[in-house]
Amino acid sequence: MGSVNSAEKRFLGFGLSFAAGFASFAAQIIFLREVLSLLPANELVVALYFTFYLLWAGLGAVLWEKVNYRLLFLLIGPLFFLSLFSVRIILPLARPSPGALPSLWFYPVVFIIMGGFSSISGGFFSSLTRAFSSPSLVYGADSLGSFLASLVLYFLLLPEFHSFSSAALSFAFFSLLIFLLGLRKEAIITLLLLLVLPFLDNPTWGWLFRPLRVEQVLESPYGKITLTEYQGQRTLWENSEKLYDFPPAPSEKLALLSLVPGGREIALIGGGGRCLRYLRKIKGLKILYAEPDPVLAQLARRFFPSEGINFYRGDGVKMVNNVRENYDLLILDLPPPSSSSAMRFYTKEFFKKASRHFSRLSLALPGGQYFSDVDSKILASVYASLKTAYPHVVFVPGEKIFIMASRKKIEITPEAYRKFLREKGIEPEFYLPVQMEFEMNPLLVRRTEEALSGGRVIVSSNPITYLYSLVKWLRHYFPSFPILKSSPWFLLPLLLLLPGLILRKEYLMGVISFSAFSLEILYLLLFQFQFGNLYLQVSLFVGLVMAFLGLGSLFLKKRASLLILLLVSALPLLLKQPPAWVFYAVFPLLGAGEGGIFGYLAHRVKAPSKMFLWDLVGSSLAGFLLGLLYIPIFGFKIIFALVSLLILLSLL
């Protein structure tokens, strides 16, 4: 392997790698956003996305190694364009009928389509390394380009523009970069193609909602908000999931029953504000509505205007953490604990914090006449978690089970409900007292009681309920899917890392990237559980990892890198709840540590492309295993300990 022998060549190599990193990461961000807007945003989809994206990138490092890098620069734009467009086209075809969940084949097809452009990301590394003979330079510059992409997209483009427009603008910047570096033909072709994208966004998005008529599409930091109309009825959607119809009938039970014991000062989290429709009928209420999504907050103001409502612009966890005044009631109008994101609101820690300032807390969970094994586990877990924070918990069965936790003893009965409606002068639209009477029949009460008993408390460090919800979702496709039980056999896939620990060389990168990506996922989740799903901070953390990956690969030595990673993995085992500043320090350290190992190994292995493949195998394994299994089954502490062990073994 010859060494880089001119500053010009080095500059070109750096510049092209930087541009490649920028385009690859921009494509990854946009495609992930697209996938999460089209498919349910649960842990399975996210895990599969990262698994396949990273695997394809790793394979691409080997497949495209011998290819001239110019071809890759020519291909990435068109392939990315085709990928985005084709997923939108294929989804309606994959639905057996309008509104149906896509057929199973849709998922592998999406992940194969993604392979087109994500393999090029890996191909860039090996092809540019071959051309410029400096893997650490290429890797470092690539990472810095990725960092810039994260900043540009998360902070500038996505909050303002549709995702297709953001893609077009970021690829326009990419085209400019490579044009200036001499790849003129490639730049022009990419630019022309990607500039068409914004014009395709709304029309193709509208196809997905047929036969509904799309009235308005708004872009929020969290995805797309769509307002549709069908035969005079409007519906609000968050990505492809329905938020509510007008009027939001199912929310009335939660809204009205929450106030039966009384109260004036209340807070509401979630639901896009649909409970406000019913709450504002009650005179004299002061409502604080927490909504991190500025678009949903704006729509709530528009659809449910009322003088008594104050808007808290921010995440609900953050609101509860920071509240200083005392309130009578906190209403959680949220999805069930079906993802790590939703689950933050059902932990023992959250309920305990809430109980300090909120005398009562109410929520509603899917119920019915029958509770499957999975439903029982979810319900029982939420109930058990509430009981750790509030001494009194009551429920009203039904299609939606209403649950209220209180510091003082309360009673919610049909008579009390009738009295409440009479005193407030309210005529319920949907949830009538007679319905409540039937819901409180002894058989259903008893069966609901059974379903609520014997649950495992949900703790932040061991979020088991999203695994139950995943099983429930999988049963839509595989009705016989079992509830997975905790078993050491789930650690078996880690055998794939054995070559790294025994043979070392390029395989070691698999162990390091597994460890580093695991740590990144764990810390991101930890942060969200403690402080909330703070879009800016989370985006910054992801960007910092990328930036310091590059810096680490250029400047850090092996031993220092491993020690840094060991420190990062051991920290949560020593600190019960890391303070905020720790997170701002951890992510750069993580990136630097991983980058340092990469830079060290890149100059010592015969085949850097093979090393890159193992790097991505390790990351994809982490993305898949942690998200789906390890976090809910084993909990954070065990995984931190496991990762510490892996890093320690790598040090020896």
Added chain:
Amino acid sequence: MKRRDFLKLLGAGLVIPSLEFEAEAKNAPDLSHHEARYYEKLPDRRVRCLLCPRLCIVGDKERGYCGVRENQGGKYVSLVYGRPVTLAIDPIEKKPLFHFLPGRKAFSIATAGCNVNCKFCQNWEISQVRPEQVRFYKIPPGQTAQLAYKYAAPIIAYTYSEPIIFVEYMLDTASFATRLGIRNVIITGAHVRPKPWKDILAAMDGVKIDLKAFTEEFYRKIVRGNLKPVLDAIVMAAESGKWLEIVYLVIPGLNDNMKDIKRMSRWMVKNIGPDVPVHFSRFFPMYLLKNLPSTPVRTLERAREVAMGEGIKFVYVGNVPGHPAETTYCPKCKRALIKRVGYEIKEFNIKHGKCKFCGEKIPGVWS
């Protein structure tokens, strides 16, 4: 470690977890082995189920499409006999049956399983799973009837999943219930063959049939069944003299075409008469049809107008509590006969089966 040893270890590791799941299946809970009705034996220990139009040919140790009837050495058994997964007390209006003992309670039972796969199934967690996946009670038919008696429910409703597939349990329970003076109603999709259906009708006092659409295409794509057997069953039910009501769940974009609803209404008037009540029910997203809005109320009202325009006398709007079309009106003098708000009866103006105001005979089971 040598590479070969490593691979052996990996292979063993992959086998062992699968053994763990297999062990769970062998320890499956105590299902029933009650011999099924409506089947014929075939050579080589196979059987042909004769319960529903699928006519499953089932090999030894295999199950029919419904998942709850199994061939055990040439003997076809019901796995869910006496194994209800849910017991509830509902108002009869919830079924909905509006002309059958209004205001009374119905003791409602169901087992796991179903012989179709509606993508919008509200009870999919019991209907689309195997019986060993769900917790159930062990309550023989006699005890089931006694429970209904204990809870002072004058009606037993076989409902939620698909009662056709637990026909043996249903018929035996109905027999006990009748002796106790309890009426029996079946809430069904009626995807059933004539012979068993005849026996079921004989045992029932009331029937509510879900007519999911009026096109074979819908039944094929969305239900995985056939329309024709359901229509035949509706006609048989009407001819049996048992009380019959029809529910049509209106799903936006799938079966809300007014032309089809018009054709359906005409067919009903011609084949079962204008006196059979029809309910157009509001759909809420469920199971595999989650990405649809709920049915607009206006759509239900239009469907009602179309059906009444074709001559059907009693047409209701369902799942919209407080809607005026929940009320029963006299077809002659148009006065409100049974005013309902949700499940609550506010006014009852039928006397001896006739309109209190004009004396028009009102079809139904009123006492």
